[in-house]
Amino acid sequence: MAGRKGNILAVDDTHANLRLLAGIFAEREYRVRPVPDGAMAVSAAQAEPPDLILLDIMMPGMDGYEVCERLKADERTCDIPVIFISAKNDLFDKVKGFSLGGVDYITKPFQAEEVLARVETHLSLRSLQTRLEEKNKALTDALEQLKATQNQLVLQEKMAALGHLVAGIAHEINTPLGAIQASINNITNALNASVRELPRLIQHLSFERQADFFALSEAALKSKETLSSREARKKRRSLRKVLEDHEIDDAESASNILVNMGVHQDVSAFIPLLKEKESPFILQTAYNLFVQQNNSQNIKTAVERVSKVVFALKSYARHDDSGQMIQAVVTEGIDVVLTLYYNQLKRGIEIIKNYSAVPHIPCHPDELNQVWTNIIHNAIYAMDGKGQLEISVRASEGADSDPEAGWIIIRMTDSGKGVPDDVRAKMFEPFFTTKPAGEGSGLGLDIVRKIIDRHQGRIDVESEPGKTTFSVFLPIRQ
Amino acid sequence: MPEKAILCVDDEQIILTSLRDQLQRHFGSRYSYEFAESADEAFEVIQEFYEDGVEILIIVSDWLMPDMKGDEFLIRVHQQFPGIVKVMLTGQANEEAIERTRKHANLHRCLHKPWSEDELIEALISGLEM
Numbered sequence: 001m002a003g004r005k006g007n008i009l010a011v012d013d014t015h016a017n018l019r020l021l022a023g024i025f026a027e028r029e030y031r032v033r034p035v036p037d038g039a040m041a042v043s044a045a046q047a048e049p050p051d052l053i054l055l056d057i058m059m060p061g062m063d064g065y066e067v068c069e070r071l072k073a074d075e076r077t078c079d080i081p082v083i084f085i086s087a088k089n090d091l092f093d094k095v096k097g098f099s100l101g102g103v104d105y106i107t108k109p110f111q112a113e114e115v116l117a118r119v120e121t122h123l124s125l126r127s128l129q130t131r132l133e134e135k136n137k138a139l140t141d142a143l144e145q146l147k148a149t150q151n152q153l154v155l156q157e158k159m160a161a162l163g164h165l166v167a168g169i170a171h172e173i174n175t176p177l178g179a180i181q182a183s184i185n186n187i188t189n190a191l192n193a194s195v196r197e198l199p200r201l202i203q204h205l206s207f208e209r210q211a212d213f214f215a216l217s218e219a220a221l222k223s224k225e226t227l228s229s230r231e232a233r234k235k236r237r238s239l240r241k242v243l244e245d246h247e248i249d250d251a252e253s254a255s256n257i258l259v260n261m262g263v264h265q266d267v268s269a270f271i272p273l274l275k276e277k278e279s280p281f282i283l284q285t286a287y288n289l290f291v292q293q294n295n296s297q298n299i300k301t302a303v304e305r306v307s308k309v310v311f312a313l314k315s316y317a318r319h320d321d322s323g324q325m326i327q328a329v330v331t332e333g334i335d336v337v338l339t340l341y342y343n344q345l346k347r348g349i350e351i352i353k354n355y356s357a358v359p360h361i362p363c364h365p366d367e368l369n370q371v372w373t374n375i376i377h378n379a380i381y382a383m384d385g386k387g388q389l390e391i392s393v394r395a396s397e398g399a400d401s402d403p404e405a406g407w408i409i410i411r412m413t414d415s416g417k418g419v420p421d422d423v424r425a426k427m428f429e430p431f432f433t434t435k436p437a438g439e440g441s442g443l444g445l446d447i448v449r450k451i452i453d454r455h456q457g458r459i460d461v462e463s464e465p466g467k468t469t470f471s472v473f474l475p476i477r478q
Numbered sequence: 479m480p481e482k483a484i485l486c487v488d489d490e491q492i493i494l495t496s497l498r499d500q501l502q503r504h505f506g507s508r509y510s511y512e513f514a515e516s517a518d519e520a521f522e523v524i525q526e527f528y529e530d531g532v533e534i535l536i537i538v539s540d541w542l543m544p545d546m547k548g549d550e551f552l553i554r555v556h557q558q559f560p561g562i563v564k565v566m567l568t569g570q571a572n573e574e575a576i577e578r579t580r581k582h583a584n585l586h587r588c589l590h591k592p593w594s595e596d597e598l599i600e601a602l603i604s605g606l607e608m
Contacts, residue, residue, distance in 0.1 A: 034560070123543075173569075174569030174570065175490050175591055178567075178592040179493050179496050181593070186500060189503055229494065343542065
């Protein structure tokens with residue numbers, strides 16, 4: 001079983017010593033390679049690195065110091081422990097021995113037990129060290145793998161957040177497109193009708209009624225009021241009564257058209273016009289003029305809406321590939337996210353914005369957008385789509401003693417059900433979620449905190465039923 | 479007053495006004511046109527019409543609306559008024575929701591925004607002939 005306990009290279013120019021050493025180790029299941037001079041020791045160690053080297057100092061040619069120096073200079077052999085052997089009356093320089101990388105020394109004449117004890121000690125040290133290095137490497141590898149996995153998860157979370165938004169965005173773009181398409185048809189048809197019918201109308205009307213007709217058209221074009229459907233229904237009903245009192249034929253159609261045109265406040269001036277025999281035709285012609293303006297306004301509104309969404313999408317993904325922070329204003333990012341969430345927010349949730357002017361700060365805008373997305377998404381979830389979301393942004397540059405000095409403070413307060421204490425303690429932990437399976441990765445707030453850490457900021461949560469505030473602090477000077 | 483009505487439900491006014499002018503042009507004063515910005519409001523209108531004895535022939539409804547979505551709205555209408563023809567006009571197709579509406583509300587057509595005037599009018603005329 002030679003070699004089970006270790007592989008030792010023994011170097012000594014005295015053959016008697018070499019034989020002695022070889023005997024000591026061979027008896028105890030070591031494998032020993034005896035070498036009689038320095039140069040051979042170096043090449044033997046390089047050819048087959050041993051676990052330990054016993055090295056005589058005083059040798060002709062290359063002495064022990066030089067052998068040690070060469071071994072330490074070669075990466076194949078530099079980690080092998082070297083134990084020096086020196087005669088009692090040699091001028092052995094211990095300090096030099098250690099400084100060259102020796103781990104120990106033995107004085108001749110030696111006792112077998114002492115040699116064995118020292119060799120065993122250093123072999124076990126060496127093996128512990130090797131194991132430690134292996135463990136370290138395994139840990140480093142595991143850490144690298146964790147980092148890669150984490151990056152992957154962060155990306156997945158980002159895509160999931162974007163996924164929530166995309167469903168709404170298709171609607172956000174197709175709705176204005178639908179309005180544009182329909183409005184263009186309406187305008188074209190109304191224009192054709194106007195060109196066809198205006199001359200005939202003018203021929204049939206007295207000068208006075210012509211003036212009334214253009215006054216009506218102008219009143220419609222000037223009307224800025226947009227009524228909700230509910231308000232419009234009320235106005236139509238009350239206007240119909242007024243017209244019926246004036247004994248206007250088909251008061252219903254007339255009131256419909258007038259309310260649609262936004263002319264419903266004071267119609268007394270138009271009563272004579274409405275009493276004309278051809279009043280339905282007159283109203284329809286005025287309405288055609290109004291349609292052209294009103295549908296143009298529709299198109300304008302729709303185009304603004306689409307541009308806003310496209311701008312928001314572009315800004316949402318704004319990212320500097322260099323990984324460097326860029327100067328940006330946090331409120332712009334918040335508005336981008338609010339635009340993308342418009343669909344989910346617009347009816348059930350009232351947004352109250354309290355923005356003070358804040359300076360540009362160096363940041364990763366796309367990452368901060370992810371922060372706002374997460375907090376707002378959680379708020380909508382907590383409020384079940386109905387409630388109030390207050391967003392306040394301010395810069396605090398008070399005295400240095402002020403704990404809030406030098407920060408931009410973003411507070412998002414929702415009127416949702418609140419976060420119970422036990423949940424609040426865990427909400428920033430990875431994989432913790434209160435959402436049903438499949439709805440949340442549990443990584444949202446963990447990533448939020450990491451992003452804020454990366455900006456040297458901090459995030460706090462205060463919560464009671466009906467009032468939950470996430471406060472994000474971002475440093476102004478970095 | 480026309481005794482027959484067409485009801486459009488969409489949370490976007492720009493959609494409702496453009497639909498209004500399209501309907502007005504194609505069907506003139508043959509029908510009443512009513513507009514609601516949510517399912518809730520639509521139920522109100524349906525109730526009012528019911529009380530006034532006006533018959534709703536067709537409902538054109540958006541799908542993605544706050545509070546109640548179009549599929550649920552049309553299914554609930556169907557339970558009460560199976561005779562009303564239902565048309566969905568949606569900016570974002572959720573196949574499951576459409577399928578559900580087809581099954582439980584006898585959905586006549588599903589149109590996608592941006593819609594063409596021809597397909598809208600065809601859907602309405604074919605619905606009115608039913």
